Amino acid sequence: MEFKIVGGSIVTMSERGIIRDGCVIVEDDRIVDVGSRSIASRYHGYEEIDADKCVVIPGLINCHHHIAMGLLRGYADDLILTEWLEKWVWPFESKLTGYDIYIGALLTSTETLLSGCTTVNTMYHYSYDYNEAKALLDLGMRGVVGHVCFSWRREDDLKLIEHLYRVWHGKDGRIRVSVDPHACYTVDPNYLVELHNLCIEFNKKNPETPVILHTHLAETEDEANRVEKTFGVETGGSVVRYMDKLGVLDRYTVAAHCVHLSSEDISILARRRVKAVHCPVSNLKLSSGIAPIPAMLREGVHIAIGTDSVCSHNRSDMFETMKFAALIHKGVYKDPTVMPASLVLKAATVSGAEALMWRGLGVIEAGYYADIVVVDFRKPHLTPLYDEYSHLVYAVRGSDVKYVMVNGRLLVDNGCITTIDLEWLLDEAIKARDRVLERLHS
Amino acid sequence: MEFKIVGGSIVTMSERGIIRDGCVIVEDDRIVDVGSRSIASRYHGYEEIDADKCVVIPGLINCHHHIAMGLLRGYADDLILTEWLEKWVWPFESKLTGYDIYIGALLTSTETLLSGCTTVNTMYHYSYDYNEAKALLDLGMRGVVGHVCFSWRREDDLKLIEHLYRVWHGKDGRIRVSVDPHACYTVDPNYLVELHNLCIEFNKKNPETPVILHTHLAETEDEANRVEKTFGVETGGSVVRYMDKLGVLDRYTVAAHCVHLSSEDISILARRRVKAVHCPVSNLKLSSGIAPIPAMLREGVHIAIGTDSVCSHNRSDMFETMKFAALIHKGVYKDPTVMPASLVLKAATVSGAEALMWRGLGVIEAGYYADIVVVDFRKPHLTPLYDEYSHLVYAVRGSDVKYVMVNGRLLVDNGCITTIDLEWLLDEAIKARDRVLERLHS
Numbered sequence: 040m041e042f043k044i045v046g047g048s049i050v051t052m053s054e055r056g057i058i059r060d061g062c063v064i065v066e067d068d069r070i071v072d073v074g075s076r077s078i079a080s081r082y083h084g085y086e087e088i089d090a091d092k093c094v095v096i097p098g099l100i101n102c103h104h105h106i107a108m109g110l111l112r113g114y115a116d117d118l119i120l121t122e123w124l125e126k127w128v129w130p131f132e133s134k135l136t137g138y139d140i141y142i143g144a145l146l147t148s149t150e151t152l153l154s155g156c157t158t159v160n161t162m163y164h165y166s167y168d169y170n171e172a173k174a175l176l177d178l179g180m181r182g183v184v185g186h187v188c189f190s191w192r193r194e195d196d197l198k199l200i201e202h203l204y205r206v207w208h209g210k211d212g213r214i215r216v217s218v219d220p221h222a223c224y225t226v227d228p229n230y231l232v233e234l235h236n237l238c239i240e241f242n243k244k245n246p247e248t249p250v251i252l253h254t255h256l257a258e259t260e261d262e263a264n265r266v267e268k269t270f271g272v273e274t275g276g277s278v279v280r281y282m283d284k285l286g287v288l289d290r291y292t293v294a295a296h297c298v299h300l301s302s303e304d305i306s307i308l309a310r311r312r313v314k315a316v317h318c319p320v321s322n323l324k325l326s327s328g329i330a331p332i333p334a335m336l337r338e339g340v341h342i343a344i345g346t347d348s349v350c351s352h353n354r355s356d357m358f359e360t361m362k363f364a365a366l367i368h369k370g371v372y373k374d375p376t377v378m379p380a381s382l383v384l385k386a387a388t389v390s391g392a393e394a395l396m397w398r399g400l401g402v403i404e405a406g407y408y409a410d411i412v413v414v415d416f417r418k419p420h421l422t423p424l425y426d427e428y429s430h431l432v433y434a435v436r437g438s439d440v441k442y443v444m445v446n447g448r449l450l451v452d453n454g455c456i457t458t459i460d461l462e463w464l465l466d467e468a469i470k471a472r473d474r475v476l477e478r479l480h481s
Numbered sequence: 482m483e484f485k486i487v488g489g490s491i492v493t494m495s496e497r498g499i500i501r502d503g504c505v506i507v508e509d510d511r512i513v514d515v516g517s518r519s520i521a522s523r524y525h526g527y528e529e530i531d532a533d534k535c536v537v538i539p540g541l542i543n544c545h546h547h548i549a550m551g552l553l554r555g556y557a558d559d560l561i562l563t564e565w566l567e568k569w570v571w572p573f574e575s576k577l578t579g580y581d582i583y584i585g586a587l588l589t590s591t592e593t594l595l596s597g598c599t600t601v602n603t604m605y606h607y608s609y610d611y612n613e614a615k616a617l618l619d620l621g622m623r624g625v626v627g628h629v630c631f632s633w634r635r636e637d638d639l640k641l642i643e644h645l646y647r648v649w650h651g652k653d654g655r656i657r658v659s660v661d662p663h664a665c666y667t668v669d670p671n672y673l674v675e676l677h678n679l680c681i682e683f684n685k686k687n688p689e690t691p692v693i694l695h696t697h698l699a700e701t702e703d704e705a706n707r708v709e710k711t712f713g714v715e716t717g718g719s720v721v722r723y724m725d726k727l728g729v730l731d732r733y734t735v736a737a738h739c740v741h742l743s744s745e746d747i748s749i750l751a752r753r754r755v756k757a758v759h760c761p762v763s764n765l766k767l768s769s770g771i772a773p774i775p776a777m778l779r780e781g782v783h784i785a786i787g788t789d790s791v792c793s794h795n796r797s798d799m800f801e802t803m804k805f806a807a808l809i810h811k812g813v814y815k816d817p818t819v820m821p822a823s824l825v826l827k828a829a830t831v832s833g834a835e836a837l838m839w840r841g842l843g844v845i846e847a848g849y850y851a852d853i854v855v856v857d858f859r860k861p862h863l864t865p866l867y868d869e870y871s872h873l874v875y876a877v878r879g880s881d882v883k884y885v886m887v888n889g890r891l892l893v894d895n896g897c898i899t900t901i902d903l904e905w906l907l908d909e910a911i912k913a914r915d916r917v918l919e920r921l922h923s
Contacts (some may be wrong), residue, residue, distance in 0.1 A: 082748035112862075113871035117821040150861040323812035324875075353875035354862055359801070367809075371767035379559035419592040420554075420796055422907045423914035429555035433766075433795035465864045472865040 040086065040447060041066050044413065045079045047090035048427050051403045052097050052388050057427055063095060065409040068447040072405055085200035088449075089440055092417040094427050096384075097401050098157025098181075098410035099357040100391025103253075103295035103316040103345025106151070107163040107171050110135070110472050111144035112349040120259075120325060128350060132164075134478040139471045141169035146468050147348075147355050148178045149456055150420065154356040155436025157410040157445045158394055160293065160316075160345070162187050162219045162253055165199045172207045172214050176183075179450045179458045181410060183395050185219030185253045188234060190227045196235075204241065209248050214448055215397070217293070222255040223278050224265035228285055235287040235297060242291065249291065249396040251314075256282070256294035257304070258327050279304035288313050293394055295345060296321075297335070298328045305331070309339040314394035317386070320354075320365040321347030333368050333377045344387045356437035361387050365432050380432035413442035482528065482889060483508050486855065487521045490869050493845045494539050503648070505537060510889040514847055516832055518711065527584045530884055530891075538826075538868050539843050540599025540623075540852035540887065541835025542801040545695075545737040545758040545787025546595070548624075549605040549613050551585035552577070552914050554791040556808060562701075562767060570792060576920040581913045583611035589797050589897055590620045590908050591789075596798040596879025599852040599887045601646035602735065602758075602787070602837055603659045604629050604695055604814065607641045612640060614656050621892045621900045623852060624838050627661030627695050632669045634744045639679075651690050655888055657839070664697040665720050666707035670727055675785070677729040684733065691733065691838035693756075698724070698736035699746070700769050721746035730755050735836055740764055740772045744780075751781040756836035759828070761805040762796075763789030775810050775819045785836035786829045798879035803829050809875050822874035855884035870873040904909040 042065040051073065064072035072078055115127035133141070140266045141164065151159055158181040161171050165186035175182040179358050186203050188196040202217065208216045211255065220226040220240040226234070229314035232254070233327075241250040256278065263274040266281060274281040279300065282288050290312035297315040308315060317332050332342060346352045346360050365383045392401030399408045414435055416422065421430050422437065443451035450458055484507040491503035504521045506514035516519055521529075577585070582605065593601055600623040603613050607628035619626040630638040630643050640911050642660065650658045660680040662668040668676070676694070683692040698720065705716040708723060716723040721742065724730050732754035739750065739757040750757060759774050778784060786796045807825045811817050811823065834843030841850045856877055858864065858923035863872050863881065885893035892900055 112865075112876060113867045116868070116871045116875065117818055119817055123817070123823060124497060146861050153861065164898070271492050320808065323808035324817065325817045326817040329812055349862070349876075353871070354548045354878070356878075358806075358863075361807075362801075363808075366762065366805075367812075368763040369768045370771055370809075373768045373770060375561055375565070375766065375768040376559055417907060418589050419595065419903065419907065419910075420791075420798075422588070423552065423554075425555045426558070429558045429795070432790075433556060433558065436796070436798075436878055436880055438878055461861070465859060465861065468861075470866050 041081050041082070041084070042088055042444070043085040043092050044095055044411065045076060047093035047095050048072060048129070049095045049403055049412070050427050050431070051393060052385065053402045053404045059465055061095070063403060065444065065447050068387060068409055070403060070405055070407050070409050073403055076226050090413050092415070092446065093441060094410050094414045094416055095403065096105050097124045097388045098412050098443065099155050099387050100158045100343070100395065100401060101151065101156045101355070101357055102160045102293060102343040102391050102394050103318050103347055104159050104161040104355070105163050105348040106144045106159060106161045107140040108145040108172065108348040108350050109146035109347065110139060110319055110468060110475065112353055114351065118124065130476060130479060134475045137166040137169035139176055139475060140166060142467050142471045144171040145178060145459065148174050148180050149461065149464060150461065151180060151355040152180055152443055153452055153456060154254055154358060154411040155299050155414065155440040156357045157181055157412065157443060158391070158395065158397070158400060160253060161185070165203050167202060172203070172210070176211060176216040177459065179448055181213045181445055182217045183217050183251065183253070185217035188230070189225050190230050193230055200237065201351050207243070208250070215248055215249055215250070217251045217253040219253045222262070223282055224262050224269060227270050228272060231287050232284070238291055238396070245440070251293045251396055252287070252291050253293045254295070254359035257299045258296035260299050260328070277301060277304055283307050283311065289460065291396070295347070296330065298310050298322055298330045300331055305335050305338045308335070312341065314341045314343055316343045316345040316394065317364055318345045318347040318394055320360055321351040325351050329367055329371055333363070333372055341390060341394060342386050343391045353422060357387055358435050358437050361432045380428040381433050384428055403436060409444050409447035411444045412440055414439050436470055482909050483524070483526070484530055484886070484891070485521050485527040485752045486530045486532050486853065489535035489537050489855065491515060491537045491845055492869050492873070495844045500583065503537070505845060506625055507852060507886065507889050508526050509712060510851055511571060512845060512847055512851050513723050515845055519815035525711065530855065532855050532858070534720055536856045536858055536873065537845065537852050538856065538873065539830045539845050539887065540854050541597050541829045542600045542843060543593065543598045543787055543797070543799055544602045544735060544785040544836050545760050545789055546797070547604040547605050547618065547790035548603045549582040550602060550790040550792050551588035552581060552910060552917065554615035554795055561813050567769070572921060573917060576917045579608040581917060582613070583616055583743060584909050584913045586613040586616035587620060587901065587906055589621050591903065591906060592622060593797040594622055594885055594892055595882060595898060596800060597854040597856065597882040598799045598841070598887060599623055599854065599885060600833070600842060601660070602695060602835065603627070604833040607645050614645070614652070618653060618656055618768045619901065621887055621890055623887055625657045625659050625693065625695070627659035629661050630672070631667050632672050643881050645775050648693070650687070651842050657690055657692070657906055659695040661694045661695045664804045665724055666704050666711060670714060674727055676742060680733055681809070693735045693838060694729070695735045695792055696737070698739055699741045700738035702741050702770070706863060719746055721749050722806050723755065725749050733838070737789070738764060738769065738772065739777070742773055743804045747777050747780045747782060750777070756783045756785055756890065758785045758787040758836065759806055760787045761809050762802055763793040766793050771813055775814055778883040783832060783836060784828050785833045790908065794812070799829055800877050800879050803874045822870040825874050842848065852887050853886040854882055856881050857883040
């Protein structure tokens with residue numbers, strides 16, 4: 040289909056900066072022209088999207104998520120980590136069927152999309168029929184889907200990854216897969232290396248559609264200890280150094296959290312071109328701490344942004360996450376100039392695309408994929424306007440999103456989702472929750 | 482008018498806790514009955530508000546604001562404090578007319594109300610014709626309005642306070658006034674004592690409608706130094722101890738920020754029954770630091786919550802502010818059990834009412850004022866529901882607010898403001914901004 044998005048400020052995230060009273064032309068899955076409003080007249084018969092008094096941005100890219108956990112939001116909060124996991128989250132998850140996972144993933148994705156995010160990087164237990172990939176496909180979103188791997192189920196994992204890769208990698212141009220060791224304290228060193236080699240193999244086969252290695256890294260303080268106790272190996276107190284010595288850190292590595300890092304760790308991440316995913320809301324809620332993002336940026340570490348699951352964020356809203364990312368370091372470092380708005384928006388767009396190694400995302404320019412978000416600025420909290428970056432990071436709410444396009448398809452039209460019946464989904468989510476609770480208490 | 486709000490969970494914030502599938506009956510400005518849905522049938526001819534699949538809460542109370550600054554949102558960000566104030570904020574403010582202040586205040590109040598806050602405690606330069614009080618009155622909101630006092634304009638201040646008190650205190654049952662020394666480093670000790678005495682006088686005259694003393698306290702690290710340098714007095718390094726020795730701290734004192742406190746300071750605030758207003762978002766954005774709220778709560782300091790202006794928060798949304806208040810201390814103290822959701826909601830309702838010494842607010846019970854907010858939970862980010870407190874603090878956005886009632890009057894109806902023409906207001910705000918910029922650059 041062909042669209043012209045007319046009017047408003049186009050925040051291109053390219054060297055062209057912001058085009059005011061602009062126009063974006065879309066044909067099929069691509070952006071084909073970007074300029075001032077006047078170019079609109081060149082394109083006849085294109086469906087027009089009115090972006091007057093709006094701001095047009097590239098679709099936001101959420102680089103760390105577990106979208107399947109949609110049914111667990113608010114099930115348990117304000118608890119110490121072990122109690123939260125062992126008494127609440129894991130027992131609940133053990134009762135989820137594939138269909139429940141699908142409904143949870145659809146629920147989270149719907150919220151994510153309505154809040155202006157078009158691409159999500161997600162990790163969960165893969166199952167054959169219903170899974171996260173199917174939810175993204177059905178909704179029309181773009182995503183990288185991984186199966187979370189643990190030492191204790193290595194054989195099953197490898198079968199599941201093989202299936203995931205075969206069925207889903209490259210699907211519809213919108214789904215890619217990743218290799219996801221859960222973390223270095225739950226995956227033994229041999230298995231870590233094996234998974235890393237699998238990733239390399241995949242990338243030799245299809246260098247055009249890279250497979251990333253998605254993992255949790257340095258989220259909590261005790262990880263090095265846990266590695267040493269569990270696997271009887273030396274870490275020298277640093278999981279980053281340990282993983283680097285195993286040879287599993289490289290530019291394909293997408294490392295969520297990166298909270299507890301020494302300056303040597305930061306240097307390693309920069310040297311290995313690891314993509315660090317900052318998840319500030321989750322890190323606060325689970326008391327993990329505050330990642331040293333300004334120091335990492337100074338040393339040249341690549342920084343993207345993620346929400347983490349709605350269990351530890353409670354809202355899959357990248358706008359809210361950007362605000363936390365922009366503010367928390369100003370308070371901690373006592374410097375209001377760190378993490379300025381434009382840098383944070385870059386982390387949530389351009390740097391997100393680079394982290395996932397997905398070319399053609401994160402920028403509004405001819406040749407890029409038509410993943411576009413139109414934010415309605417005709418609101419009391421967004422009027423008047425001085426600086427688009429400032430409003431986008433500090434004042435916009437996910438609910439201000441008016442139109443969302445993914446791969447040239449209009450998925451959110453005037454704030455409403457077009458590809459699924461929202462009322463059906465909400466009813467299904469309630470029924471799924473009831474079924475899980477029944478299984479739990481029977 | 483008479484209303485019945487039928488269905489949904491009523492989060493009473495009283496010892497009755499949550500009433501599921503409940504009903505709230507309103508007559509004139511008061512709540513007259515609260516119970517299960519079945520009580521609805523007793524009240525005939527009352528206008529019905531459908532709260533099915535909603536959560537009903539007391540109107541949120543924002544205890545520190547400068548609502549007049551609505552035109553400055555996003556005008557300047559990510560700058561060091563002195564540059565921000567001296568090169569940007571103050572020059573802009575010097576060009577504001579009374580009408581601009583009124584429009585700015587109306588703009589902020591509208592956003593505030595749409596986000597579920599019904600009462601605001603605000604401080605700004607008072608002017609006779611157009612001012613913050615008029616904006617709140619016209620919109621239908623409830624508020625405490627103060628004129629900010631500085632040593633350099635003592636005589637003008639005292640005239641303005643006299644006018645503010647005479648014209649506005651008790652107006653329409655919705656407006657009260659406060660006495661607002663800006664801070665102890667901008668108000669000399671004699672003037673501080675004078676203002677405190679004025680507050681005492683007012684309270685002798687009208688003990689039924691208390692006048693609070695609203696000030697900024699310990700927001701930045703260097704305040705004691707500034708007091709010593711400016712006024713040539715000893716502080717012993719503590720502004721709290723200094724103000725206590727002056728005798729100006731008591732249960733009428735509403736102290737915004739309270740970031741830089743020693744344990745002795747905390748004891749003083751508790752002993753004097755000072756009301757501390759936690760403004761976590763502003764404190765992060767301006768790099769003030771992080772207030773020691775968990776320690777203050779342990780010592781018995783009264784804690785309310787405020788946004789501060791949209792210049793330093795960029796969103797007058799108490800839901801967002803509650804989330805920051807709940808999360809930031811979990812991360813800093815590395816303890817996920819501090820600041821649980823129900824405690825944070827209490828700070829934004831019951832404790833806010835107590836801080837402003839406004840009886841009859843913050844609770845949904847018979848006899849209380851009908852300041853009521855209905856939040857629509859039929860959303861993908863609020864479905865399914867396990868715990869109302871968790872969703873209210875961690876997952877609700879201000880934009881989920883469906884109905885807002887203040888003093889028994891329906892001000893937000895199905896998400897739309899009923900008392901002003903929003904389109905007119907947005908146009909006026911843009912015109913006002915343009916006029917100010919023209920004056921600035923001419």
